[in-house]
Amino acid sequence: MRLATVSGAAGTTAALLDGSDWRALPAPDLSALLAGTPAGPDLAALAHRAGDVVADAVPVLPLPRPGKVVCCGLNYGDHIDETGRERPRYPTLFGKFADTLTGPTDDLHLDAAADWDWEAELAVVVGRPLHRADRATATAAVGGWTVANDLSARDWQRRTLQWMPGKVWDATTPVGPVVVTRDEVDPTAGLAITCRVNGETVQRDDTSTLVFDAADLLAYISTFTVLRPGDLVLTGTPGGVGMARTPPRFLADGDVLETEIDGIGVLRNTVRMSGGS
Amino acid sequence: MRLATVSGAAGTTAALLDGSDWRALPAPDLSALLAGTPAGPDLAALAHRAGDVVADAVPVLPLPRPGKVVCCGLNYGDHIDETGRERPRYPTLFGKFADTLTGPTDDLHLDAAADWDWEAELAVVVGRPLHRADRATATAAVGGWTVANDLSARDWQRRTLQWMPGKVWDATTPVGPVVVTRDEVDPTAGLAITCRVNGETVQRDDTSTLVFDAADLLAYISTFTVLRPGDLVLTGTPGGVGMARTPPRFLADGDVLETEIDGIGVLRNTVRMSGGS
Numbered sequence: 001m002r003l004a005t006v007s008g009a010a011g012t013t014a015a016l017l018d019g020s021d022w023r024a025l026p027a028p029d030l031s032a033l034l035a036g037t038p039a040g041p042d043l044a045a046l047a048h049r050a051g052d053v054v055a056d057a058v059p060v061l062p063l064p065r066p067g068k069v070v071c072c073g074l075n076y077g078d079h080i081d082e083t084g085r086e087r088p089r090y091p092t093l094f095g096k097f098a099d100t101l102t103g104p105t106d107d108l109h110l111d112a113a114a115d116w117d118w119e120a121e122l123a124v125v126v127g128r129p130l131h132r133a134d135r136a137t138a139t140a141a142v143g144g145w146t147v148a149n150d151l152s153a154r155d156w157q158r159r160t161l162q163w164m165p166g167k168v169w170d171a172t173t174p175v176g177p178v179v180v181t182r183d184e185v186d187p188t189a190g191l192a193i194t195c196r197v198n199g200e201t202v203q204r205d206d207t208s209t210l211v212f213d214a215a216d217l218l219a220y221i222s223t224f225t226v227l228r229p230g231d232l233v234l235t236g237t238p239g240g241v242g243m244a245r246t247p248p249r250f251l252a253d254g255d256v257l258e259t260e261i262d263g264i265g266v267l268r269n270t271v272r273m274s275g276g277s
Numbered sequence: 278m279r280l281a282t283v284s285g286a287a288g289t290t291a292a293l294l295d296g297s298d299w300r301a302l303p304a305p306d307l308s309a310l311l312a313g314t315p316a317g318p319d320l321a322a323l324a325h326r327a328g329d330v331v332a333d334a335v336p337v338l339p340l341p342r343p344g345k346v347v348c349c350g351l352n353y354g355d356h357i358d359e360t361g362r363e364r365p366r367y368p369t370l371f372g373k374f375a376d377t378l379t380g381p382t383d384d385l386h387l388d389a390a391a392d393w394d395w396e397a398e399l400a401v402v403v404g405r406p407l408h409r410a411d412r413a414t415a416t417a418a419v420g421g422w423t424v425a426n427d428l429s430a431r432d433w434q435r436r437t438l439q440w441m442p443g444k445v446w447d448a449t450t451p452v453g454p455v456v457v458t459r460d461e462v463d464p465t466a467g468l469a470i471t472c473r474v475n476g477e478t479v480q481r482d483d484t485s486t487l488v489f490d491a492a493d494l495l496a497y498i499s500t501f502t503v504l505r506p507g508d509l510v511l512t513g514t515p516g517g518v519g520m521a522r523t524p525p526r527f528l529a530d531g532d533v534l535e536t537e538i539d540g541i542g543v544l545r546n547t548v549r550m551s552g553g554s
Contacts, residue, residue: 068374073439092437095372095445097345099502156501160369162350162440168372169501224433224446225376 001043001181003144005029005064006057015057016050017178022057023050030125030179031065034143034230040128041229043143043181059177061103062146063125068231069096070221071121071150071167075211075236082244091212091220096150096234100168104176104267108151108257111169112273116251119150119237120195120203120259122187124214125179126231130222138218141227144179145187147267148234149195149259154243154250174259174267175232185263188213193238196258197251205238207261212236278320278458280421282306282341283334292334293327294455299334300327307402307456308342311420311507317405318506320420320458336454338380339423340402345508346373347498348398348427348444352488352513359521368489368497373427373511377445381424381453381544385534388446389550391430393528396514397472397480397536399464400425401491402456403508407499415495418504421456422464424544425511426472426536431520431527451536451544452509462540465490470515473535474528482515484538489513 002017003025014025014033026049027033033041073092074080080087102108110116127143150173157166185191190208194201212220217233227233242249251257253273260266279294280302291310292299303326304310310318350369351357357364379385387393404420427450434443462468467485471478489497494510504510519526528534530550537543 068376070441074437088437090436090442092439093441094439095374095441097372097502099345153501159367160351160365161438162369162371163438164347164370164372165367165497165501170503220442224430224442225374226447 001046001184003030003179003181004059004177005062006054007060008054008057012060013054015054016046018050021053024052024054025049029064030062031230034127035228038129040143043127059104061101062176062179063230063232065098066230066232067228068225069098069100069234071096071234072212072217072236076205076209076238077211078205078239079237079241082239082241087211091217093221094163094167096168096173099170100173101175102171102173104174106171106174106269107272108172108174108269109272109274110172110251111275114153115155117152117154117242118195118197118202118251118257119152119241120193121148121150121234121237122193122207122261123148123175124218124233124235126218126227126233127229129229130218130227133219133222135215135219138222139215141218142182142214143229144181145185145264146175146179147259147261147264148173148175149257149267150234150237174269176267177265180264191264192262194260195240198256203238203240210235278323278461280307280456280458281336281454282339283331284337285331285334289337290331292331293323295327298330301329301331302326306341307339308507311404312505315406317420320404336381338378339453339456340507340509342375343507343509344505345502346375346377348373348511349489349494349513353482353486353515354488355482355516356514356518359516359518364488368494370498371440371444373445373450376447377450378452379448379450381451383448383451383546384549385428385449385451385546386549386551387449387528388552392432394429394431394519395472395474395479395528395534396427396429396518397470398425398427398511398514399470399484399538400452401495401510401512403495403504403510404506406506407495407504410496410499412492412496415492415499418495419459419491420506421458422462422541423452423456424536424538424541425450425452426534426544427511427514451546453544454542457541468541469539471537472517475533480515480517487512
């Protein structure tokens with residue numbers, strides 16, 4: 001099943017793909033749908049709740065209000081190698097805000113004074129509450145999968161020991177376009193993940209090579225904080241980031257950034273540089 | 278003016294201190310009061326909105342749902358020295374979740390397998406929206422001040438490059454007991470900040486010695502993300518943390534942790550160790 005938040009003539013609605021049509025679900029967006037019941041919705045039963053076809057539906061940011069956005073860094077072998085680090089024993093985690101997210105086709109309004117780099121990522125949408133879960137429980141709590149790009153202002157990320165200021169600029173992490181439910185794709189079996197800049201492939205890897213997979217990450221995070229339906233976990237980026245190139249390569253005004261995971265979908269965002277901090 | 282979220286017979290309510298009485302304000306808590314108007318409430322006018330005295334009022338977590346909690350590390354000279362680092366050019370920032378916070382007299386239920394350390398901190402409550410603000414605008418956007426203890430699981434904090442897993446265990450950061458409005462105290466002029474364990478003073482410093490003061494932090498953060506009324510910024514801890522001692526000293530079951538800032542108030546929390554992760 002493919003779920004999305006779509007915009008139509010009457011505003012946004014949660015929706016379910018039926019052939020080539022988006023049918024409305026009874027919530028204004030997927031954040032509301034997933035948070036609507038404390039235990040998480042019965043995703044398999046959603047098909048019976050789908051209503052009218054939404055005319056001219058366009059997928060927007062699927063989860064506008066996740067309670068938590070947790071990101072893992074250094075989680076693909078080739079990216080760990082290009083940063084010159086050792087394979088990790090524990091996941092390297094940091095957070096984003098709901099404000100950091102933006103839609104799958106939104107322009108990326110970036111500060112021209114910073115060094116902006118791409119990071120194609122598989123994102124996990126939490127479907128059930130999790131607290132101190134084991135791997136099996138964590139696997140069953142995956143509601144679905146989506147695509148994200150953890151765009152990073154590298155100079156701000158490197159100013160201090162903690163990466164936050166390079167990772168949480170408002171509306172710089174595109175997410176979407178759809179949430180594919182767990183029964184439909186299996187990233188541990190391997191999905192191609194690709195990032196392109198103006199059509200040139202800059203990252204290409206396979207989600208089966210993640211050091212810590214979704215179940216590892218959800219179980220680990222749930223040791224110290226509860227995860228709830230609609231929370232988002234970004235699983236890290238493969239090799240090929242701009243900062244690791246010689247010379248480093250960063251995004252420029254007008255660049256078209258495409259982030260794709262086979263079997264899920266593609267984000268297509270245009271960079272609009274302005275100002276300077 | 279001293280504001281709080283208090284619990285009484287009829288549940289919780291935002292409240293204002295009038296002599297020794299808490300008078301109810303028209304919101305269930307300070308998060309709702311501050312978020313109630315996009316521009317932030319007119320705090321000076323709140324006195325006219327105070328209603329009945331709340332019988333048996335007890336201050337609880339003043340801000341149960343901050344949209345953002347941003348914390349600064351390495352912000353007092355003596356603490357920077359005890360960690361062996363240089364004076365920073367930029368604030369070292371990381372985040373917490375709303376779930377990380379707990380009330381001013383709540384027991385701290387901690388995982389006995391981790392190394393728990395204290396961090397007394399001055400916290401800033403944002404009173405007005407801020408985006409790309411200068412110092413003067415940031416100063417005027419301070420809604421008030423409260424006390425926090427950024428309790429940290431040091432072994433988890435040090436597992437990787439990023440501190441998050443040591444900093445965001447649910448219900449481990451006590452905050453409160455009151456929010457004192459900006460007109461009433463001036464931390465830049467110097468307020469004594471103290472942490473005690475079972476009555477023994479373990480940290481004692483002065484808020485005037487902060488490397489980055491509240492205006493610096495709010496202005497800097499607002500460069501990359503909007504701050505809204507009710508958001509919380511923790512300003513860092515002075516020297517005297519347990520991990521810097523020889524041998525290191527961590528919290529134990531039954532310890533009474535007191536965190537106090539002169540002119541604001543005191544947190545008093547008892548440690549309850551259990552389990553082991």
